[in-house]
Amino acid sequence: MKRITIDPITRLEGHGKIEIFLKDDGDVDNVYFQVPELRGFEKFCEGRPVEELSQIVTKICGVCPGCHHMASGKAADAVYGVEPPPTARKLRELFYMAHFIHSHIAHFYVLAAPDFVVGPTASKAERNILGVIEKVGVDIGTEVMKQRRTAQEIQTLLGGHQTHCVMNIPGGVRKGLSEEERADIEKKAKGFIEFSKFTLQIFDNIVLANKDYVDLILHGPYSLILHSMGLVDENNKVNFYDGKVRIVDTKGNEHCKYAPEDYREFVAERVEPWSYLKFPYLKKIGWKGFLDGQDSGVYHATPLSRLNAADGMATPLAQVEYERMYETLGGKPVHATMAMHWARLIELLYSAERCLELAQDPDITGKELRVPLDNIPTEGVGIVEAQRGTLTHHYWTDKKGIVTKVNIIVGTTNNNAAICMSLKKAAQGLIKKGEEVTEGILNMIEMAFRAYDPCFSCATHHLPGEMPLIVNLRDSKGEIIQTIKRK
Amino acid sequence: MNSSDEILVLGLGNEILSDDGVGVKIVNDLAPRLEMPGVDFNTSVLGGLELLEIISGYHTIIIVDAIMTGLFQPGEMLRYSLGNYRETLHLSNPHDTNFKATLDFGEKIGFQIPRVIRILAIEIEECLLFSNSFSKTLATKYQDILQTTQSYIKSIIALRQNKLVMN
Numbered sequence: 183m184k185r186i187t188i189d190p191i192t193r194l195e196g197h198g199k200i201e202i203f204l205k206d207d208g209d210v211d212n213v214y215f216q217v218p219e220l221r222g223f224e225k226f227c228e229g230r231p232v233e234e235l236s237q238i239v240t241k242i243c244g245v246c247p248g249c250h251h252m253a254s255g256k257a258a259d260a261v262y263g264v265e266p267p268p269t270a271r272k273l274r275e276l277f278y279m280a281h282f283i284h285s286h287i288a289h290f291y292v293l294a295a296p297d298f299v300v301g302p303t304a305s306k307a308e309r310n311i312l313g314v315i316e317k318v319g320v321d322i323g324t325e326v327m328k329q330r331r332t333a334q335e336i337q338t339l340l341g342g343h344q345t346h347c348v349m350n351i352p353g354g355v356r357k358g359l360s361e362e363e364r365a366d367i368e369k370k371a372k373g374f375i376e377f378s379k380f381t382l383q384i385f386d387n388i389v390l391a392n393k394d395y396v397d398l399i400l401h402g403p404y405s406l407i408l409h410s411m412g413l414v415d416e417n418n419k420v421n422f423y424d425g426k427v428r429i430v431d432t433k434g435n436e437h438c439k440y441a442p443e444d445y446r447e448f449v450a451e452r453v454e455p456w457s458y459l460k461f462p463y464l465k466k467i468g469w470k471g472f473l474d475g476q477d478s479g480v481y482h483a484t485p486l487s488r489l490n491a492a493d494g495m496a497t498p499l500a501q502v503e504y505e506r507m508y509e510t511l512g513g514k515p516v517h518a519t520m521a522m523h524w525a526r527l528i529e530l531l532y533s534a535e536r537c538l539e540l541a542q543d544p545d546i547t548g549k550e551l552r553v554p555l556d557n558i559p560t561e562g563v564g565i566v567e568a569q570r571g572t573l574t575h576h577y578w579t580d581k582k583g584i585v586t587k588v589n590i591i592v593g594t595t596n597n598n599a600a601i602c603m604s605l606k607k608a609a610q611g612l613i614k615k616g617e618e619v620t621e622g623i624l625n626m627i628e629m630a631f632r633a634y635d636p637c638f639s640c641a642t643h644h645l646p647g648e649m650p651l652i653v654n655l656r657d658s659k660g661e662i663i664q665t666i667k668r669k
Numbered sequence: 670m671n672s673s674d675e676i677l678v679l680g681l682g683n684e685i686l687s688d689d690g691v692g693v694k695i696v697n698d699l700a701p702r703l704e705m706p707g708v709d710f711n712t713s714v715l716g717g718l719e720l721l722e723i724i725s726g727y728h729t730i731i732i733v734d735a736i737m738t739g740l741f742q743p744g745e746m747l748r749y750s751l752g753n754y755r756e757t758l759h760l761s762n763p764h765d766t767n768f769k770a771t772l773d774f775g776e777k778i779g780f781q782i783p784r785v786i787r788i789l790a791i792e793i794e795e796c797l798l799f800s801n802s803f804s805k806t807l808a809t810k811y812q813d814i815l816q817t818t819q820s821y822i823k824s825i826i827a828l829r830q831n832k833l834v835m836n
Contacts, residue, residue, distance in 0.1 A: 243683075
C-alpha cells in the first residue's frame with residue numbers, strides 16, 4: 183500500500199495532517215484528516231459565574247468570537263429562564279449581522295476567490311489576495327478593507343470591542359443605541375448591500391460564466407450526498423441568531439426540527455481512535471461509517487446546508503439569489519461542495535439586507551435593554567449559526583449561577599466527517615495511478631477542505647499559515663518515492 | 670492610520686491558552702517600564718488583514734509572539750525580520766492572509782507599511798491547554814525572558830530614536 187501524507191505542520195510537529203493511503207494499483211484507498219486538540223476549556227469554565235462565560239468564550243479564538251459570544255449569551259438567558267426584550271434581541275442580531283458580513287467577505291476574497299479568480303492550479307505565489315486584485319483591480323482590495331472595517335466598527339460600537347465583545351448579559355444587553363448611531367449603521371448597511379451585490383456579480387462573471395468551473399462544481403470530485411442542518415425561523419427561513427434547528431435529508435425532506443434544549447435527542451458524537459476531534463452524527467439514523475447517501479448518519483452544517491435546510495431567505499434580494507442558485511444547479515437540495523461558496527455569498531447579501539432592516543426597526547433604539555432575573559439558575563442551551571456551522575453552548579450551574587459543567591459543539595466539529603469524506607472523494611478523483619501528484623493537484627484537494635471554511639481554532643486549535651504542506655508518496659513497502667514540500 | 674514616526678511594540682497571543690499568551694504578557698509588563706514619547710504598546714489575538722490596520726503608519730514595529738519549533742529550549746528568544754522571516758504562532762492565520770502577504774497587500778492598496786519590522790519569538794512548550802498560567806518551564810524562566818526582551822526592545826527603540834535604523 184502506498185501512503186501520501188499532506189502535513190499542515192501545526193503548532194506541534196507531527197500533529198494535524200491529511201494522510202492519503204493508496205492501493206497497490208496507485209489509486210486512492212482512504213483518507214484520514216487529523217487535527218490537534220484543545221484541552222480543558224470545560225474545566226477552565228467550572229467555578230465561574232455564568233454571566234462571565236460570554237466574555238471568556240470570545241477568547242477561544244479570534245476567528246469567530248462573536249458567534250461564541252452570542253451562543254453563550256443565549257445559553258445564559260436559558261440558564262436563568264428569561265427572554266431578552268425586543269430591543270436587546272434585535273441589537274444582538276444587528277451585531278451578529280455585522281459579524282457575518284465581516285467574516286464572509288474575508289472568506290470569499292482571501293480564501294475562496296484565489297482558487298477561482300487566479301485558478302486552482304496556478305502557482306502559490308500568485309494564488310492569493312494579491313493575485314485576485316491583480317486580476318480584478320486594486321480598487322477592489324481597497325473596498326474589501328473598507329467594508330471589513332465598517333463591519334468591525336459596528337461590532338465595536340454594539341459589542342464594546344471588535345473581538346472580545348462584552349455586550350451580552352443574561353436577559354439582555356449592556357448598552358443601547360442612540361438615534362445618531364442608528365442612522366450611521368443604516369447608511370453603512372446600504373453600502374454592505376451594494377458590496378454584496380457587487381461580489382455576487384464577480385462570482386457570476388468569473389465562476390458561473392466559466393463552463394469549466396461550473397462543470398467542476400457540478401460534476402467534479404466535489405460532491406457529497408449528505409443531510410443538511412440549519413437554524414430556521416418560524417417560517418422555515420434561514421436565521422443565524424434564533425429559531426429551531428432543522429435537518430433535511432438528502433432528498434430535501436424534513437428529518438427533524440428541534441428546539442436548542444433538545445439537541446441531545448437528535449445529535450450524538452462518535453469517537454475514532456485516529457482522530458482527536460469527535461464526529462457528530464444524526465442519532466436517529468445512527469453511525470453507519472464515513473458514507474454518504476440517504477442511509478448515512480453524516481450531515482453537514484455549512485452555508486449550503488443552511489440554504490438546503492430552509493424554505494428560503496427572509497430578505498427579498500437574497501431570496502432572488504437563492505432561487506437563482508437552485509435553478510442553476512438543478513433544484514433542491516444541492517450536494518455540490520463547491521456551491522458552498524455561492525451559498526456563502528447569498529448569506530452575505532442576506533446579512534446586509536437584515537442589517538438594514540434592523541437598523542430601520544423602531545425597536546432598535548428602545549430603552550428596555552434587559553429583563554430582571556427572578557428565576558433560580560439551573561441549566562441552559564444556546565444555539566446560533568456560526569459562519570462555519572451550527573454552534574451549540576450548553577451550561578449547567580448551581581443555584582447561585584456558578585458554572586458546574588459546560589458542553590460546546592462548534593460549527594466545524596459538525597462537519598468533521600463531511601470534511602474527511604470530501605477530502606477522500608477529491609483525492610480519489612484527482613490522484614491517478616502513475617501520474618505525478620503536483621502542487622496544483624494538492625491545492626485542488628485542499629479546495630474540498632477550504633469550502634467548509636473550517637475553524638480549528640474553535641474545534642481544536644488553528645493550523646498555522648496557508649496550509650504549508652509536506653507530501654510523501656510511499657510505495658507499497660513504505661519507502662518514500664516522491665516528496666513535495668510547500669511552505 | 671497611526672503616526673508615521675512612531676514605534677509600536679505589539680504583543681500577540683491568547684492569554685487563556687497557557688504559553689500561547691507569552692507575547693501579550695511581556696508587552697503588558699513592559700509597557701509601564703518602557704513608557705516614553707513616540708512608543709506605543711498594543712496587544713492583539715488577531716492575525717491576517719486585521720494586523721494591517723494595527724501596524725499601518727508606524728515607522729518601526731516590534732512584534733512579540735510565541736513560536737513552537739521544537740528546535741530550541743522553551744523560553745529561548747528568537748529574532749526575525751523580513752530577511753530571515755519565519756512564521757510565529759499568530760503571524761499566520763488559516764482564515765486570512767499570512768503576514769508577508771498582508772504587508773504586500775497593504776502596500777499595494779496604499780497602506781503605510783512600517784519600514785522596520787522586528788519579530789521576537791519566544792519558544793514555548795504548551796499552547797493547547799486552556800489555562801491562564803504558563804507551563805512550569807516557562808513560568809520558571811519568565812523573569813529572565815522579560816529581562817532579555819526588555820533589553821532587546823530598548824536597543825531597537827534607542828536605535829530608532831537616534832535614527833540609526835533606516836532599513
